[in-house]
Amino acid sequence: MTEFERSRRMPASADHVFDEACDIGRLDLWMPRDLHVQAGEPPAVTVHEDGTGEDARALLRAERDQLRMEWGTRDDDRYAGWLQVAGIADDSSDVTVHLSFFDERHVPPADAVEKALDESLERLAEQVRRGPAGPG
Template identity: 65%
Template sequence: MTEYERSRTMPALPEHVFDQAADVSQMDAWLPQDLHVDAGEPPAVTVHEDRTDQDVSALLRARPEQMRLEWGTREQGGYTGWLQVAGLAGGTSEVTVHLSFFEALDEGHDPGERAVHEALDRSLERLEEQVRLRVDNAAG
């Protein structure tokens, strides 16, 4: 198993960050650009990956009381992940994303450390952009 984790501080309350991250209809705005989530019948979702042009059955669970999202592939069990939002002082938040790839089950699923870190960093940047837009629109 290979694991990756990245964190980012965001200038918004944790509830705002979690609400944006957990909104399935808005996930395409912050997920890696080649991944698309179709809600289906939650917690069942379908993830389309442009790179492989495949649809993968997955599970996505939001745990608002913990400000946590958890996901993973269903049939093949190739990967799992979670996103955790934690409140910091001054109305800011820290968002941590963690991915685990199970090589023995799916040799080709892990794109490698550099690619994963770049995708996670860019996804966290995009999530912060979406949170800023949401907070600015609510304030304006």
């Protein structure tokens, strides 16, 4: 198994960050640019990957009381991940994103994953700064 993890300070309360991160209609704003999530029958979703042109059946769960979102593939155990928000102060929180790849044949290059995580967290921070009414 190969794992990756990144954290970033966010300029807002934990509740606000969690709401922005878990809004299924706005996931494309902060997730890696080549992944697109389509809602299905909760917790089922479909993830389209531009690079391969393939759709993958996945699960996505958000646990508000834990400020945690978890996801993973449904039909195989290729990967899973989670996002955890932790409150630091009224106007500051930390977000950690963790990815686990269970099949070594499907592990992307480490530098590409780390870059995608950093860029995703930067986009999430910007989304949090703009808020739900901000331009997308």
